[in-house]
Amino acid sequence: MSGTADHPLLGDALGILDDLVAFPSVALTPNVDLIGWVVDRLDGVASDVRLSHDPTGTKANLFATIGPAVDGGIMLAGHSDVVPVDPGDWTTPPFEADHCDGRVYGRGTADMKGFVACVLAHAPRWAALDLERPIHVALTYDEEDGFHGAPVLIESLSDAPRPAAAIVGEPTGLQVIGAHKGCYEYTTTVTGMDGHSSRPAEAVSAVHHATRWIGELLGLAGDLAERAPAGSRFKPAHTTTNVGTIAGGMARCTVAPGCSFEWEMRPVQGSDAGFVKTRMAEVEERLLAEMRTVHPGAGFVTEVVCEIDGLEWDEDSPAIALMRSLLGGDPEVGVVAYGTEAGLYQTAGIPSVVWGPGDIGVAHRPDEYVEVADLAACLSILGRLPGHLAAG
Ligand SMILES: [Zn+2]
Incomplete structure (x- = not known):
């Protein structure tokens, strides 16, 4: 390591990264070993560590405080889980960190x-400083499978010191990201009643009613385009919907008794999600009234797969101000298409940005890597945090 890829804590960070990668913390599998390892590392470093668990107790979120337990600190947030691997696709074993070519x-x-790893490498040094406001380390479970951990973490923080801002360290190539769309995903199942296709009025076609429902959903596109916030930075600028799969029916000559479809919306603002839900509830009520005149058991059931809040653009966000002051100058603040926990934290009242080392383009793929130079740069920027926490 030489040139730009250097920082006094780089060796520590790389060692920690080796250890973290060795935990095969795939989403939906237990992560308590990894969290326990982090708790051990923070022993004597954090002034407070609180864990919150999933109902099985095999998965945990961590929220640690370094410095005084007061409001106004900075939360450095990550998720502990990773996406699954197919080891056959990898050049080297996926859960053994391999150092090669920087x-x-x-x-x-x-x-x-x-x-x-960069955050944990800094932690002992931060603990040795006389911080006036704290640095918090947040680590969640099952982010990669519908963001299950973060809401539990947020719930557990009701009596914790309230951070003034959060940095969610997703791989942005160290570009500051100030906004992303939300991602709301659903499965809707329609129950009708079968019958002979020659006598459709004596049956209730789930396929026909599903397509009518879907038609109404797609018909909201114009309204959603009109609702786009002025100066929206997203492409497209407005909330979109998509029906990704549909399955139902039995045969050409039979009225379909069942149909289900998977759909999503990508709201650019929380109010759009409410708008779509309200409108579709009205549609559903109208369709159901018709369906139930023939078959009282007819119904629509919509299951929530996930409802991940977007990170809404806020020019006056303290989190963006923090990044501007850490990075100096006038760094460009971008928007991205993928979802992160930052939207959930913002909704919970913690202004957030997304900023971290690594390239999202290599995430979720075989031979995922991070540049050592990115880690060194991340360490260097994080090293400026205490300077922002010394005075009130
Ligand atoms: Zn991630």
Whole structure:
């Protein structure tokens, strides 16, 4: 390591990253070993560590405080889980960090254990300082499968010191990201009643009613385009919907008794999600009234797969102000298409940005890696944090 890829804590961060990668913390599998390892590292470093668990107790979120337990600190947030691997697709074993050509290869190196390693490398030094406001370390479970951990973490923080801002260290190539769309995903199942196709009025076609419902959903496109916030930075600028799969029916000559479809919306603002839900509830009520004149058991059931809040653009966000002051100058603040936990934190009242080492383009793929130079740069920027926490 030489040139730009250098920082006094780089060796520590790389060692920590090796250890983190060695935990095969695939989403939906237990992560308590990894969290326990982090708790051990923070022993004597954090002034407070609180864990919150999933109902099985095999998965945990961590929220640690370094410095005084007061409001106004900075939260450095990551997720502990990674996406699954097919080891056959990898050049080297995915859960063994491989250092090669200025990069560290391994599942999670970019998304997002590299950032977590940088934070943990700094933690002992931060603890030795006389911080007036705290630095918090947040680590969640099951982010990669519908963001299950973050809401539990947020719930557990009701009596915790309230951070003034959060940096969510997803791999942005160290570009500041100030906004992303939300992602709301659903499965809707329509129950009708079968019958002979020659006598459709004596049956209730689930397929026909599903397509009418879908037609109404797609018909909202114009309204959603009109609702686009002025100066929206997204492409497209407005909330979109998509029906991704549909399945139903039995045969050409039979009225379909059942149909289900998977759909989503990508809201640019929380109010759009409410708008779509309200309108579709009205549609559903109208369709159901018709369906139930023939078959009282007819119905629509919509299951929520996930409802991930977007990170809404806020020019006056304290989190963006923090990044501007950490980075100096007038760094460009971008928007991205993918979802992160930053939207959930913002909704919970913690202004957030997304900023971290690594390239989202290599995340979720075989031979995922992070550049060592990115880790060194991340360490250097994080090293400026205490300077922002010394005075009130
Ligand atoms: Zn991630």
